[in-house]
Amino acid sequence: MDKQSEITIHDIARKMNIAASTVSRALNNNPIVNQETRRLIERTAREMGYRPNTMAANLRTRRTNTIGVILPLINRYFFSSVISGIEDIAYKNGFAVTISQSNDNFEKETKIAQNFYSNRVDGIIVSLGMETKSFEHLRLFSEKKVPVVFFDRVADDVSAHKIVVDDYQGGYRATEHLIASGGKRIAHIGGPLNLNIYRDRRDGFKTAIHHAGLPVDESMIIHNSLTRADGTNAIKRLMANPKKPDAIFCANDTTALSAIIHLREKGIKVPNDILIVGFSNEPFSEVVTPSISTIGQPGFEMGQKAAELLITDIKSKNADDLFQKLVMPTELIIRDSSVR
């Protein structure tokens, strides 16, 4: 019951007095084996409690039917939506999905990549960590022609498919909206500039201010890691400025929340005294008081697109065709924090 426990196609073959190859083909629904034979094999396999050993099959076929996903954190709503989108498409196409989170740690991201490669996943979908500035750990895949799709936090100088939202447009529209709501002196709490998404959001922000004929005050722009604590520090610094802001565009909802809570404690009213817009449409932003205006990103759809592109690449042999860059639209969601 211990050596026995692993039942192989050979055991089935022996019991039925046929060849293992026939068993293998029958179990894979290869139409070349006789209907009758297959039915018999299937029944015997079931009776014997046969369970295929994917590793053996994968080793032989050099395919794992698995796609690896590397992302910073799974407990952000945006990211878990993307995962759901990926899984949706993957399962429909017979692929399994393995998820690992880097916690925005470069070393861990590297380890995960190596692990995925050693496990010979058929392709990977990646969103980079905040610390990531080099892409050696991913070059491995492109060298060996393993398809890679980036989403959201992408590496500009790596050639691969990319799925992004129009962060520039998002930043622009958020700021434009703040101006339309009466903002004159608008601050920005942004993320690390090595990540394109935060550069783009800031650029959209600056351009919108520029277009409105307002001055861009660099002392009103702060970049950090966008945690809850970072947000609190940032809002404190902004409010310590001799010329206080009357509106803030935050590069994520977490820092928007930090700002709201800090201002509430100080007795400063949002939106009456200060207007605020966040980014990402985290679930909490809808239920906070005041509810947070924000920029929505189609996470689920992005995941679907990423998986579709990846699977297409996996299936087509001549992979190094053209690389697509899909830019998905953002949505300005106006709630209470930005309208007087």
Added chain:
Amino acid sequence: MDKQSEITIHDIARKMNIAASTVSRALNNNPIVNQETRRLIERTAREMGYRPNTMAANLRTRRTNTIGVILPLINRYFFSSVISGIEDIAYKNGFAVTISQSNDNFEKETKIAQNFYSNRVDGIIVSLGMETKSFEHLRLFSEKKVPVVFFDRVADDVSAHKIVVDDYQGGYRATEHLIASGGKRIAHIGGPLNLNIYRDRRDGFKTAIHHAGLPVDESMIIHNSLTRADGTNAIKRLMANPKKPDAIFCANDTTALSAIIHLREKGIKVPNDILIVGFSNEPFSEVVTPSISTIGQPGFEMGQKAAELLITDIKSKNADDLFQKLVMPTELIIRDSSVR
């Protein structure tokens, strides 16, 4: 560059005029090979861009150093905390973690289990889906002596390690607190009764009411799937009751939120008119207005414990020892929604 791309220990061996077995041993830090030889092999391997093929190794060793995690949803704060705890311990012990979400769908849960088994994960950590009433799909593992650890939503009649929080105590203390805050007619929005956690929370609720000498009114107890929409329906039904409740114990924060939002729309004040306590301490419950009193669960620690138990079992051969049931304490977090 295409056939070449897969470099094996045999390629290294050939190049160095030694045997593949020596290469294998060197790369695994087997002290039996000469220091000098090993250093040389390591260098050559690096130069040739060798990448181990885990599948081949796993096939041979019959171990994958991978643990599978099955849970309903990853975008609940509690679950993603558990995942982080699992990963923490797993990585420290050289295990990889594969996560799959069942979306509370029994069929998908079954597929995931089979997939994990076919991939020969070394052990699994499971929290059951809402629909799950049979455990055939998991019996596979116990039969083949693959360690299984349940957490949170556990199967009572499967013998395995279990990590749970004291849901009974949580329900009791939440209710006790509502009574202490002045609740006299206390309702309960609970989850599906096939899951032990929801039975326990309800039992704690009932007992607390009983101990306080209050009557238990079954029309004040509603069970559903605890989604946002379910919560809204439930609160509507409760408020349609001729004798309205003056306090509600919700089995999760999501339905507590539904209740708060619905009541706010109806102009009913929380906590002044109705007291509310939730369960799980989702991040949003702290930032909603009013902030939601709730029961905290030590998710990260539960994940750590689960991984520790699992890994111990994986490492020890004689697995069918005793099964532990770890009951972790809950924490009553008092916020605004339950104190007048």
Added chain:
DNA sequence: CCAGACTCTGCAATCGATTGCAGAAATAAT
């Protein structure tokens, strides 16, 4: 009745790494 076409099944090599065992080489002991 036979050549040719068609169906199905089996043989054996293969994927890439691991490991028990045997034996070569170097060293120590007698």
Added chain:
DNA sequence: ATTATTTCTGCAATCGATTGCAGAGTCTGG
């Protein structure tokens, strides 16, 4: 100098499934 011991290496089988190729068996048409 010979034997015993220690230290490394190499041979070859193995893990479990897949698949190109060969060939057995059946069927069809002439």
